[in-house]
């Protein structure tokens with residue numbers, strides 16, 4: 638592919654990237670989708686998805702992604718196992734250096750690289766993620782009716798997860814590594830006042846027990862009155878350790894947007910690394926980044942909603958914006974007297 642200039646490259650193959658690919662492919666833009674190092678994105682880490690429109694019986698996260706990929710391929714999208722190492726987005730065409738050494742040139746780039754939920758690093762998490770261990774209460778909470786569950790974290794995400802889970806679970810225990818919450822006062826108060834929610838302070842999750850067949854069955858927690866138990870273990874201090882019976886564990890310790898390759902470019906990022914988008918002349922939101930030809934879709938620009946269905950929506954919007962941009966570039970290439978977009 639090196640040498641030719643693509644109309645559109647979509648970076649990321651989660652719901653946002655796939656939705657952008659379907660729209661771009663149907664517009665005959667022959668999109669190339671770079672699948673990244675987590676092909677399919679976060680949905681591949683979940684089991685059933687019950688809140689994606691059109692699946693009254695629910696759908697497996699992996700199946701939804703596979704069907705989306707098939708749909709994009711049907712209209713001519715190409716997929717490649719690529720990861721962008723550096724991006725020269727200021728020049729035209731945009732130039733992308735991939736980690737495999739390949740160079741791509743493209744008129745438009747849709748950044749749909751997502752945000753990865755942070756993992757704690759507890760024993761058992763690799764095996765049990767998606768099998769009773771989850772990073773998304775909205776996605777998986779309803780599978781825990783009548784269970785005792787743990788939520789790990791002390792920020793707004795953890796409070797939100799705990800409050801959502803309290804609708805289904807028998808009990809929700811928020812496990813926080815310090816004795817002071819990071820969450821906003823309003824969220825913290827709601828969680829504190831809820832009868833079904835308890836807190837374990839100065840405590841960390843050490844291990845999750847269970848199997849893919851039976852799901853999560855228990856968890857080992859360690860605590861120290863002065864907080865940050867794992868650091869105290871490094872210092873050789875005695876820790877209190879306890880194994881509890883639980884039917885689910887939810888991580889709510891934040892997300893990291895996958896935007897390292899945009900650092901130092903003209904694409905503006907907020908302090909957490911999420912891409913900032915532009916509004917149009919009437920103040921309405923767009924998927925434009927302020928850099929010509931670079932559009933954004935999905936969680937990488939959305940610390941707030943982070944839902945599959947919202948990601949799919951922004952994917953289609955980014956592709957429509959990119960299509961209009963490419964058409965304008967082509968017009969100006971045909972008739973250089975016209976202003977470039």
Ligand code: NAP
Nearest residue numbers: 757790791792793794795797814815819889890891892940
């Ligand atoms: P956050 O504010 O960074 O909080 C992360 C929490 O996880 C902190 O309490 C942190 O502990 C804990 N943590 C981090 N790494 C850990 C580890 N390895 N082991 C155990 N605990 C760990 O992230 P967030 O809660 O996702 O919020 C991110 C942003 O989104 C915030 O600005 C938040 O206000 C916003 N948000 C808003 C809403 C809402 O308003 N409805 C909902 C969700 C998120 P320490 O406190 O000890 O550092």
